[in-house]
Amino acid sequence: MKDYIKHINKDFESRARLGIMSVLMVTESVNFSYLKEALQLTDGNLSSHLRTLEEAGYLQVEKQFIGRKPSTSYQATKQGTTAFKNHLDALERLILTNKNQD
């Protein structure tokens, strides 16, 4: 298999997860509603992608109360940041390889 394809991380394949990780690279900590709005996902869909990323160790979840309102926020772990950067590098190599064939 071509090297760059092997380094494309299946955990980040979906558009939703690419989006979640992109947001978390920019913002240290975001809450559920922010992600939902930014990525235009349903609650169920977003929850499921967040759970996958959490289980892979790529993000951590913090539950707290703001006043009496529960709020859940998410931030990328160091492992998640590194893995996502490697994924983007692999995608970049794939793009460059394709461009060089134009």
Add this chain to the structure above:
Amino acid sequence: MKDYIKHINKDFESRARLGIMSVLMVTESVNFSYLKEALQLTDGNLSSHLRTLEEAGYLQVEKQFIGRKPSTSYQATKQGTTAFKNHLDALERLILTNKNQD
């Protein structure tokens, strides 16, 4: 939703389909065994991804006999080439956006 995320094409999300389209950008026509070897996929897995891409109109299939041996070959359609380039452009924007935040 961020514009570049909206343009990421769900049909090309999976690593296998990224790989298939990449190979078809480089080589005008390839046969099943070549793809299988290049992408290290099982017959079933490769067939299923090829079918999805064919149904989306992104590749066309040609069945012929080489001597007495049947051979199936695949090539990207014009639509497939355009769609894949747009997908790579969207990924490139996502990468650039992430890099600029370093």
